[in-house]
Amino acid sequence: HGNLILILGDQLTPHISALAGADRQRDTLVMAEVHDEASYTNHHRKKLVLLFSAMRHFARALQEDGWQVHYHAYDPASDRRSLEDVIRRQLAVTGARRVITTECGEWRLDNEIRQWAQRLDVAVEIRLDDRFLASKEEFANWAKGRKQLRMEFFYREMRRKTGFLMTPDGTPEGGQWNFDADNRKKWTGRPPAPAPFRVEPDAITREVIELVNGQFAGHFGTTDDFHFAVTATDARAALAHFIDFALPCFGDFQDAMSETEDWLFHSILSPSINCGLLDPREVCEAAVQAWYAGRAPLNAVEGFVRQIIGWREFVRGIYWLHMPGYAAENRLGYNRDLPWFYWTGDTRMRCMHKAIDATRRNAYAHHIQRLMVTGNFALLAGIRPEAICDWYLAVYADAYDWVELPNVLGMVMHADGGYLGSKPYAASGKYIQRMSDHCANCHYKVSHSTEEDACPFNALYWHFIHRHRKQFAANPRMTMMYRNWDRQTPERRQALLGRAEDLLERLEQL
Numbered sequence: 001h002g003n004l005i006l007i008l009g010d011q012l013t014p015h016i017s018a019l020a021g022a023d024r025q026r027d028t029l030v031m032a033e034v035h036d037e038a039s040y041t042n043h044h045r046k047k048l049v050l051l052f053s054a055m056r057h058f059a060r061a062l063q064e065d066g067w068q069v070h071y072h073a074y075d076p077a078s079d080r081r082s083l084e085d086v087i088r089r090q091l092a093v094t095g096a097r098r099v100i101t102t103e104c105g106e107w108r109l110d111n112e113i114r115q116w117a118q119r120l121d122v123a124v125e126i127r128l129d130d131r132f133l134a135s136k137e138e139f140a141n142w143a144k145g146r147k148q149l150r151m152e153f154f155y156r157e158m159r160r161k162t163g164f165l166m167t168p169d170g171t172p173e174g175g176q177w178n179f180d181a182d183n184r185k186k187w188t189g190r191p192p193a194p195a196p197f198r199v200e201p202d203a204i205t206r207e208v209i210e211l212v213n214g215q216f217a218g219h220f221g222t223t224d225d226f227h228f229a230v231t232a233t234d235a236r237a238a239l240a241h242f243i244d245f246a247l248p249c250f251g252d253f254q255d256a257m258s259e260t261e262d263w264l265f266h267s268i269l270s271p272s273i274n275c276g277l278l279d280p281r282e283v284c285e286a287a288v289q290a291w292y293a294g295r296a297p298l299n300a301v302e303g304f305v306r307q308i309i310g311w312r313e314f315v316r317g318i319y320w321l322h323m324p325g326y327a328a329e330n331r332l333g334y335n336r337d338l339p340w341f342y343w344t345g346d347t348r349m350r351c352m353h354k355a356i357d358a359t360r361r362n363a364y365a366h367h368i369q370r371l372m373v374t375g376n377f378a379l380l381a382g383i384r385p386e387a388i389c390d391w392y393l394a395v396y397a398d399a400y401d402w403v404e405l406p407n408v409l410g411m412v413m414h415a416d417g418g419y420l421g422s423k424p425y426a427a428s429g430k431y432i433q434r435m436s437d438h439c440a441n442c443h444y445k446v447s448h449s450t451e452e453d454a455c456p457f458n459a460l461y462w463h464f465i466h467r468h469r470k471q472f473a474a475n476p477r478m479t480m481m482y483r484n485w486d487r488q489t490p491e492r493r494q495a496l497l498g499r500a501e502d503l504l505e506r507l508e509q510l
């Protein structure tokens, strides 16, 4: 008998390790759209369309390449509701005695798969996912003995390891590791932002859109205007589009937000990278080549490469180092419910409305919206980490537990005690005003703090600073904030705290 080779929905990579040494004649590849994976969170409908359509295209390409593929298409009436059900059936059908797969990205499912040997009485071989630059073991070795982990130092290791933007004598190109100081410009419409790369849905995608709208009608978001790449070929075209049109300005406007442009100069490649259509090394290589060819400046290319070989690998390392305990962390002791407007966008706070509405339409919001708008608000309002994590896991096409959880629980909510980030990303309305044109169109006044029409971020920010004095006053990166707070008159401080308490009482109405 041949083996069963399981390929998960985010393993759509021809060189995935599970396929190494496989036999086209004897082995059966298994891919399955199943209820349990499609329903463990309120996945955005565009995320479901992306995964199901990309899986179907990938299975077809494998078949055309001579592989035997058992493809379980989503069927609400099927008695196979989980990947385990599908594997159990295929073991019986084929008589296979061994299941081979590549390690799964989410602790939840990884934990289940590791029980299959016993539960299904079969040999289960789990191979390393070599699409990541650093293995779990390599990251654990790097982290060993360090009290606090800093992305910047890990990133330098990855630069040395890959040779990206390194001179032959081992120094960073441009004489600096990091050019972030150049990357904080507000965008005022010039140069115009490029239209995002679009693929019109083909027959497979159109069928999946119908399926998702029929079977997942209660799920968040809309399938309208679905235009993500669903094949490796399309994803490569999207990469080329980004390099040509957006990368040159990626650095300058990385932190900008806009009333009119959803995508600005971002790559929108995370949905493709995370499900395996694009290899992260290939993406970085293309960006680096653009710099050598003089087609993009170093601050843009370095910043972009850092997000992928630095942040992306760093958060994955932390996830596997600390799961499953990490998911339960709540060091700031937060327990407020997520306001309902996170699901509707129905709030008078313009920046929140814009970020949530884009999320609903696109299954996408760029980094600074996730971090400094919807994330910042959840931090200031003291939302229960589990609730805000589940929201982020559901609403973005690129969301998987391994990357979402450290970003939300660690970076945004500071619920891990500052293990991932050295200082909380808390900010008042002033920051949002500096980086966007939202405030001019807002119901609330960003220049007011205590009045009825004052921007809620302002008083909530000072409330946050005040309520966490014990945790943060000794942090050198926060000293200035405490000095500013202490400089205010007692009356002013009372008024700010009073206003914040009032806002916290009626979050749903903001």
Ligand code: FAD
Pocket: 265, 266, 267, 268, 269, 270, 271, 273, 274, 304, 307, 308, 311, 312, 313, 315, 365, 366, 367, 368, 370, 371, 375, 392, 393, 396, 398, 399, 400, 403, 404, 407, 408, 411, 412
């Ligand atoms: P670009 O701005 O073009 O960046 C290029 C690439 O760098 C991205 O495609 C991505 O692969 C990588 N990258 C950038 N920042 C990060 C980061 N902090 N962590 C990991 N990779 C990064 N990213 C996800 O892929 N999935 C998530 O579920 C996710 N959840 C997030 C939640 C919060 C609260 C925050 C603050 C960030 C989250 N990110 C997540 C990181 C980042 O916001 C997205 O990767 C990015 O917005 C994707 O859009 P893009 O491809 O246009 O990115």
Ligand code: DLZ
Pocket: 007, 008, 009, 010, 032, 033, 034, 035, 037, 038, 039, 043, 047, 048, 051, 104, 105, 106, 109, 400, 401
């Ligand atoms: C996210 C997702 C969804 C929505 N559906 C499926 C599916 O039907 N079949 C599948 O194999 N994978 C799916 N996935 C991805 C997994 O839930 C999981 O997030 C990743 O495999 C983790 O590595």
